[in-house]
Amino acid sequence: MISDRPDVLIVGAGFAGMYAIHRFRNQGLNVLALEAGSDVGGTWYWNRYPGARCDVPSLEYSFGFSKELEQQWGWPEVFSAQPDILRYANHVADRFDLRGNIRFNTRVNAVDYLEQQNLWRATTEHGEQIEARFCVMATGCLSVPNTPKLPGAESFTGRVLHTGLWPKEKVDLAGKRVGVIGTGSSGVQAIPELAKQAHHLTVFQRTPVYTVPANRKAMRDAVQQEFRDRYHDIRKMQQQNPGGVSGFQPLASVNRPATDPAAPPLAPAAILELTPDQRRQVVAERGLGALLTFRDAYTNLEANEAANEAFRDGVRSIVDNPDTAERLCPTTYGLGCKRQVLDRDYYVTFNRDDVTLVDVTETPIESITENGICTSAQSYDFDVLIYATGFDAMTGALLRANITGREGQRLADKWRHGPVAYLGLQMSGFPNLFTVTGPGSPSVLCNMLVAIEQHVNWIGDCIDYLRENNLARIEPLPEAENDWVAHVNEVAKGTMYTTPGCNSWYLGANIPGKPRIFMPYVGGYPRYRERCEQIVANGYEGFRFR
Numbered sequence: 001m002i003s004d005r006p007d008v009l010i011v012g013a014g015f016a017g018m019y020a021i022h023r024f025r026n027q028g029l030n031v032l033a034l035e036a037g038s039d040v041g042g043t044w045y046w047n048r049y050p051g052a053r054c055d056v057p058s059l060e061y062s063f064g065f066s067k068e069l070e071q072q073w074g075w076p077e078v079f080s081a082q083p084d085i086l087r088y089a090n091h092v093a094d095r096f097d098l099r100g101n102i103r104f105n106t107r108v109n110a111v112d113y114l115e116q117q118n119l120w121r122a123t124t125e126h127g128e129q130i131e132a133r134f135c136v137m138a139t140g141c142l143s144v145p146n147t148p149k150l151p152g153a154e155s156f157t158g159r160v161l162h163t164g165l166w167p168k169e170k171v172d173l174a175g176k177r178v179g180v181i182g183t184g185s186s187g188v189q190a191i192p193e194l195a196k197q198a199h200h201l202t203v204f205q206r207t208p209v210y211t212v213p214a215n216r217k218a219m220r221d222a223v224q225q226e227f228r229d230r231y232h233d234i235r236k237m238q239q240q241n242p243g244g245v246s247g248f249q250p251l252a253s254v255n256r257p258a259t260d261p262a263a264p265p266l267a268p269a270a271i272l273e274l275t276p277d278q279r280r281q282v283v284a285e286r287g288l289g290a291l292l293t294f295r296d297a298y299t300n301l302e303a304n305e306a307a308n309e310a311f312r313d314g315v316r317s318i319v320d321n322p323d324t325a326e327r328l329c330p331t332t333y334g335l336g337c338k339r340q341v342l343d344r345d346y347y348v349t350f351n352r353d354d355v356t357l358v359d360v361t362e363t364p365i366e367s368i369t370e371n372g373i374c375t376s377a378q379s380y381d382f383d384v385l386i387y388a389t390g391f392d393a394m395t396g397a398l399l400r401a402n403i404t405g406r407e408g409q410r411l412a413d414k415w416r417h418g419p420v421a422y423l424g425l426q427m428s429g430f431p432n433l434f435t436v437t438g439p440g441s442p443s444v445l446c447n448m449l450v451a452i453e454q455h456v457n458w459i460g461d462c463i464d465y466l467r468e469n470n471l472a473r474i475e476p477l478p479e480a481e482n483d484w485v486a487h488v489n490e491v492a493k494g495t496m497y498t499t500p501g502c503n504s505w506y507l508g509a510n511i512p513g514k515p516r517i518f519m520p521y522v523g524g525y526p527r528y529r530e531r532c533e534q535i536v537a538n539g540y541e542g543f544r545f546r
């Protein structure tokens with residue numbers, strides 16, 4: 001039931017908010033979630049663009065908190081598409097009766113701490129105010145779309161879309177001239193589908209991407225059943241894996257003798273042990289994705305460059321027009337710097353006559369006009385302009401919520417030089433306010449569902465601890481928070497994520513003026529989880545209570 005005096009206020013009803021409702025309600029807490037969208041699903045509610053799908057296997061990108069759910073839900077594909085993941089979110093909402101605790105179409109514009117009352121007050125866009133002892137920001141890591149400020153953007157008279165805010169109703173692109181800006185994960189997934197639908201597609205690329213073919217397998221009953229039989233072990237394996245993915249290989253999915261189904265595949269060779277011809281042969285025989293299996297490519301800059309060059313050779317072998325192929329070859333950064341992108345027919349799409357690639361580093365976008373885009377070389381007319389320009393990641397949604405803590409301290413001021421948080425769970429000066437998969441936690445470097453469950457469980461246990469011990473509030477000590485931020489930075493140093501020339505949204509580099517800090521925790525999910533557990537075992541080390 002919707003309550004205006006909840007114990008816990010949750011902002012967001014994506015997978016994090018949904019599980020938080022279920023978990024906290026089971027603890028006997030009165031819970032209210034506020035959600036800007038008209039339904040559940042978060043990322044999968046907003047990102048409905050053609051081609052959207054997950055890059056984590058669906059049997060693993062699923063909740064582990066309910067054995068019945070695990071046993072009864074069926075996935076149609078190994079890597080499911082957005083409509084199926086949204087269907088799953090809706091099923092979870094129905095099955096656990098979550099909607100009764102969610103107020104939809106309600107964006108939170110401000111979150112303020114009322115020190116005297118020790119309450120958090122959320123003010124919605126409609127001016128309503130809701131107060132609660134605890135506030136849990138389940139606002140997602142990639143939920144604030146980034147639309148670059150291009151001169152004249154408002155003057156375009158055609159339709160404007162953003163991949164991260166795709167409309168619910170079907171978008172008909174038949175016969176339309178479509179321009180798309182951006183070639184990250186969203187653009188790469190959308191471009192082949194947009195090309196099939198549009199009369200002509202023009203792709204504006206600033207930085208070429210390293211993308212490899214995605215697994216397209218339909219789910220086989222035998223594979224799904226093996227997972228169901230082994231889920232108990234698989235969930236434990238997820239807890240031990242740096243990325244929160246078990247890596248379980250069902251016997252039914254591989255042509256391998258019936259030995260241990262969890263045995264790892266053969267160790268891949270080092271790329272530096274192969275000649276350039278041998279590297280090309282690997283790509284020719286096994287595809288671009290084979291390059292991701294050379295472990296040295298992620299630990300040694302020379303090996304990395306060898307893999308990058310083999311990748312470029314692979315692109316040149318797929319794309320017919322040599323100039324287009326060259327433009328599609330990444331040269332300014334290496335594999336492993338950004339989130340690995342997976343595609344379905346990305347490069348061959350550029351062999352179509354109705355697809356044009358424009359490199360905006362050669363011919364920059366000068367303005368958006370009434371009719372389309374004007375670059376330094378020519379004008380392009382469009383009926384539809386699509387921004388596939390990513391997100392203000394990790395900190396964007398938290399800052400947009402205008403959070404003010406103790407003594408009037410604004411989160412925006414505290415984070416002026418980059419996010420400062422303890423374990424990505426709490427910030428000093430903001431008592432009883434928690435973030436799910438906040439900056440400084442493994443979050444986007446982990447299977448999000450695993451990361452979400454761990455955070456929500458930790459927060460739920462913490463709230464129980466406060467109640468059982470008659471403690472009014474909890475917040476981190478500034479020194480614990482600073483030490484954690486230093487540790488997060490330390491472990492990111494020397495990884496491919498922070499090599500010179502690497503400009504990713506992990507670093508905030510995609511948003512002009514955003515502080516350049518590596519935001520997620522790269523030390524691995526198990527190490528992080530153990531640290532969280534140890535902190536609790538040590539009486540919430542690094543936190544203070546009142």
Ligand code: N01
Pocket residue numbers: 053054055056142148149181182183184185186187188189204205206207339342360388389390391444505510
């Ligand atoms: O965003 P991005 P995304 N002029 O920031 C370009 C997850 N995800 O939405 O690289 C011209 O990666 C920008 O160019 P540059 C996943 O974690 C997952 O694609 O900044 N271009 C870039 O090409 C992913 O990493 C899945 O030079 C401009 C693009 O826009 C994350 O979301 C699917 C520009 C943005 O790429 C973000 O992916 C989709 C400008 N002014 C998303 N501004 C899967 O699970 C930006 N760009 C598979």
